[in-house]
Amino acid sequence: MAEQGLIERSAIELEGVVKEYLSHGEVVQAVKGVTLDIAEGEFFSLLGPSGCGKTTTMRMIAGFEEPSKGVVRLHGQDVTNVPPNRRDVNMVFQSYALFPHMSVWDNVAFGLKQKKTPQEEIRRRVGEMLEIVDLGGREKRRPRELSGGQQQRVALARALVNRPRALLLDEPLGALDLKLRQAMQLELKRIQREVGITFVYVTHDQSEALTMSDRIAVMNDGLVEQLAGPREIYERPASTFVAGFIGTSNLLSGTAAGGVLETGGGRVLVPGHDGEVSVTIRPEKIRISADKPDGELSALPGTVAEVVYLGTYTSYAVTLADGAEITVFQQNAQDATTTAERGDSVWLSWQARHSYVMESR
Amino acid sequence: MRRLTPYLLALPGWMWLAIFLVVPLAAMASVSLQTGNVIDGFVMTFSVSNYGDAIGGYSTQLVRSLVYGACATVAMLVIGYPVAYWIAFKGGSRKSVYLFLLLLPFFVSFVLRTISWGFLLADDGVLLGTLKSWGLLPAGFHVLATAFAVVAGLTYNWLPFMILPIYVALERVDPRVVEAAQDLYATRGAAFRKVVLPLSLPGVFAGVLMTFVPATADPVNAQVLGGTGNTMIGNIIQTEYLVNNDYPTASALSFTLMAVLLVGIFAYARVLGTENVLEAAAR
Known part of the structure; x- marks a missing residue:
């Protein structure tokens, strides 16, 4: 470890972690072998549908669950069998789990009191933290007297005040309404930059993960399907599952020959691929036009089945000759050109680099 | 009409209270101030001295009742809390089975259950007789007719009323x-x-109220398990009414017991009221 400090150090490492439990006499694997390396100061998301093992994975990092196999390391130290109260990570719980019988102040001071921090320091740090989360003046309130957003910030303060090496957040914004959720996303990101602590964020909301994360592990059925930055996850999904789970995407499949996939009365450019392939195209990368486009483009003819005006953009559902349906988003910019109507015959086109090709295994 | 609806809905409840609580209480209050005997009849004489005589004559039993009731309540708390905790947190899918088992004894009459304890604890009954025949206990050893037997009986009989409210409070945690x-x-x-403990205190508070009051006033356990030396105030009231037919003394004693318990409960609620308990626990 000579380069320590020069390269990013690991905050959290999972090595072949498996979690099995018994359900009606049968062994079920909630997590089937996850290996992750989360860097210090990183905003890392575990993203996936419910039941994919993301929460179990986080609970193993926190220490509430013991892995059946594998190793958990915090800052290089093996903590696989260390109980949660002796791990230097703190958690923000789904639905917050604030202590209902304590004031805001006592909630936030709980961890420091347990660690026998001197009174004077507790006073200072709790006060500072309540300022950071904008709850100054509400110290004496009980959790139930606060709004959802305020409770959320108490939960955050209660964890952050201990200056943990990593903060674990379990769907922390799930209970908030959309507007507040968006505001809290930015707020969380700001706080994370300010305190410089590693955040591990569990969510099933792909837009939330894309907005905030440095890196995302997309989980499905107890395994990590893809581990990459938001842009790469969105634009170059590693599997059909990831493509389907992240955003809206179109999927075409067939047999390619010489880098071209003939399908639905048109052609899709898949340079360098041959044989069985599936192609993912994001709806906003597709152009819609009345005439067949010129140039080296993927182009498919179809009929407009549905037009939905959505304010900043319009969503078209276009049916291809073979019955497949393609979704297209078109920005409603000031120079918006084509406005196709229901029933119109149109051409869909996109550049070769916007086709994300997976060879079928 | 619509504005009257809530009051009309509450009416049966108020009628119930009026007929079965206020009227008998008023009648008893009146009797407690009368003098006379059952043959010549009782006359209202506003004889407050009935209270003085009753309290003076039976202060031993009154104090003993409070002590036994308190001991039984503490015992119930010590036994009941872990049981409630276990059912709430470790009961899993069988919680309702355990709760049913807890309530099962109530399908047998209260007096009958207490008498069964009398058999169990008899000087040469199943338990003591066996232990004595093995030479593990001296021949003269006995449990019946001791304070221990009475407190044990009280504890046994009201234990579920301690467990249930604590269970309900713990279940809601x-x-x-905790994580x-x-x-x-x-x-x-x-x-x-x-x-966990502070969040369960409202249940403890309710459990203590629901057990201390009936245990203190109970005549059955002292009569069946206590022998002559452990009479409680409930036994005295019963005897004065049914044997001596001294209604004024019995009424005065009943009111005295009620007053003592009410004062005790208010003091308890004042000192340990739910909010205060929570405040204290949060420190």
Whole structure:
């Protein structure tokens, strides 16, 4: 470890972690072998549908669950069998789990009191933290007297005040309404930059993960399907599952020959691929036009089945000759050109680099 | 009409209270101030001295009742809390089975159950007789007719009323809150003391109320298990009414007991009221 400090150090490492439990006499694997390396100061998301093992994975990092196999390391130290109260990570719980019988102040001071921090320091740090989360003046309130957003910030303060090496957040914004959720996303990101602590964020909301994360592990059925930055996850999904789970995407499949996939009365450019392939195209990368486009483009003819005006953009559902349906988003910019109507015959086109090709295994 | 609806809905309840609580209480209050005997009849003489005589004559039994009731309540708390805790947190899918088992004894008459305890604890009954025949206990050893037997009987009879409210309070504690405490460096013990215990105190509060009052006033356990030396105030009231037919003394004693219990409860609620308990526990 000579380069320590020069390269990013690991905050959290999972090595072949498996979690099995018994359900009606049968062994079920909630997590089937996850290996992750989360860097210090990183905003890392575990993203996936419910039941994919993301929460179990986080609970193993926190220490509430013991892995059946594998190793958990915090800052290089093996903590696989260390109980949660002796791990230097703190958690923000789904639905917050604030202590209902304590004031805001006592909630936030709980961890420091347990660690026998001197009174004077507790006073200072709790006060500072309540300022950071904008709850100054509400110290004496009980959790139930606060709004959802305020409770959320108490939960955050209660964890952050201990200056943990990593903060674990379990769907922390799930209970908030959309507007507040968006505001809290930015707020969380700001706080994370300010305190410089590693955040591990569990969510099933792909837009939330894309907005905030440095890196995302997309989980499905107890395994990590893809581990990459938001842009790469969105634009170059590693599997059909990831493509389907992240955003809206179109999927075409067939047999390619010489880098071209003939399908639905048109052609899709898949340079360098041959044989069985599936192609993912994001709806906003597709152009819609009345005439067949010129140039080296993927182009498919179809009929407009549905037009939905959505304010900043319009969503078209276009049916291809073979019955497949393609979704297209078109920005409603000031120079918006084509406005196709229901029933119109149109051409869909996109550049070769916007086709994300997976060879079928 | 619509504005009257809530009052009309409450009417049966108020009628019930009026007919079965206020009227008998008023009648008893009146009797407690009368003098006379059952043959010549009782006359209202506003004889407040009935109270003085009753209290003076039976202060031993009154104090003994409060002590026995308190001992039984403490015993119920010590036995009941772990049971409630276990059912609430470790009961899993069988919680309702355990609760049913807890209530099963109520399908047998209260007096009958107490008499059965009399058999069990008899000087040469199943338990003591066996132990004596093995030479593990001296021949003269006995449990019946001791304070221990009475307190044990009281504890047994009202234990479920202690367990149920505590169970309800514990059941409502979100396990995530306990995890949160552990995540914030609390050991299991500290998480219990700082979070679970304070959150269950409203249940403890209710359990104590629901057991201390009936246990203190109970005549059956003292009569069946206590022998002559452990008479409680409930026995005295019963005897004065049914044997001596001294209605004024019995009424005065009943009121005295009620007053003592009410004062005790208000003091208890004042000192240990739910809010205060929570405040104290949060420190």
